[in-house]
Amino acid sequence: MAKVQEDLRALDRLHGTVAVVGSMNVDYTITTPRLPEPGETVTGGPLELLPGGKSGNQAAAAALLGAQVRMFGAVGSDANAVFLLNHLNAAGVDVSQIKRVDGPSGLTVITVDDAGENTIVYSAGSNAQVDVEYALSKSEELTSASVLGLCLESPIETVTQCARLCHDAGVTVLLNNSPFRAQLPQELIDHADILLVNEVEMTQLLGVEEPDDWDAFDWDDAVNRLAAMGFRQSVVTLGGDGSMVLDATCSQRVTRIDPVHVKALDTTGCGDSFMGTILAALASGQSLQKAARLASYVSAYAATGRGAQASYGTPAQIKAMFEE
Template sequence: MGVAHDVVVVGSVNADLVVRVARHPRPGETLLGSTSDTLPGGKGANQAVAAARQGARVALVGAVGTDPQAAVALSALRAADVDLTHVRRVDGATGLAVVTVAGSGENTIVVVPGANATLTPARVDEARGTIARAAVCVLQLEIPLDTVAHAARLAHRHGTRVLLNAAPATALPRDVLRLADPLVVNEHEAATLLGRALDSPAAAAAHELTGLGVRSVVVTLGAAGLVGHGPDGAFSWSAPVVQPVDTTGAGDAFVGALAAGLAAGQPLRAASAHATRVAAYSVTRLGAQPSYPGPADPLP
């Protein structure tokens, strides 16, 4: 029947409460913030919007609550023309992320799952046809882990490429990791999957993860860029030098742009290079989804 969507994302949908402060508070300390905003977020929704703004046809499988925050959480997805057929409204609260952004642009984030906890394997089965007819299925770990595993296995069984972003850092069954092509992690997440602190360069960690049977791995390094390893060997890219305003959602910008590139047939190296520039653009603006570039925006 052909590919109906370039990318299908199975993941979280949140509202982000973003508070700007001069610096992050120490334990037990109270600080005055300068501004606060409620913006659309959630790793799944972020990645869906990022991919759609790069020109991909995107569908999202997720859940929001019946509270007023649901409208905020869905606003950018609708604006980006993401297919929300499989986003359900459930009784209760929409997922919430409390984000504190310091003057340096670095952030701290606390996530309350809310409706995201209702995204079960049965809900994934309802979207089986959409997943089976997509080029790439994107997964992350702000939803129940059994749902992530089920979606990865379903996508792989139907020949849909699995892009697994193992974030937030959580241990995963090895058979699920082996379905990823690529597995995308930062250094902390790589250490969690390997079960030890990284005492060697990130490139070695990427190689070690492929040694577990993962077909391809990308380890993101923030301002330092990334390293990767796949069937064609190792590669690396430096990140463009930019003045950061807010790093919230930069990793999701990378994953979404990477998924769009892979769905368009780009090799992993080339798609990673472009996604690095998309992520760099995103940190120069406030918020996650509002900071993602479209095809006409000049990238650093």
């Protein structure tokens, strides 16, 4: 219990400035006893509309934890745009830099089974209109942050431009290679300080087989391979098995972060809450290892609720669950 309390005390010290560029989606979510097989129809429960989008989720998670978060991106001219902006604002995210465009906002169709596993289909909508010109017009606001969060639900040219702008200005750039791309622009790699991927994405990026036992995996070799690609610091999430911090810049090259066990209700958005925590912790001066440790608690808390942003907790809620 003392170790848990020590880990969670970091929640009281999150205050830094974070910029997040990317996607905002309305999640059309249906729960089913099990996920359908290809070509199969299964009966689900009532349709729920929940706020989501990988970048919006990450921004909301970081803001709820106490970081000063500014969101950059685009919403459409539909009712979903108001829905998304209201939820981000309620989480404490500064939405003043988000642009409005004609047409639909981004959306996802999500199926969640009784075990909390999910399938997701993404429609970009307004997210596809977050262009390079927009990024350049927001350069002063972007580079005023301590940390920048990026994922790949926006045009890759825009993501690359934002990484370059911020990295050159001394802002730490955290890149979530999701939705996964096996080939990333070299300019994006050169301007990303930290990579965040899950275990499947890491093996695909490195072109290696996914092992039956992650404890037997050669993590030191993974550090070398990722560093050779240009990623000298990485975090690899392992689902229910915790995560790994891989760091070619220090003597402790491999750090295992133990999982926090909960009974999962819905894992939608858990990875985004993990990244949002990393963003908030890094912006507040925490080490990458401590940030990943804290993120384990925050993402575990999110797995006990339904939806993405709707399941995220405040520091008080997270501490209350795990200190008990």
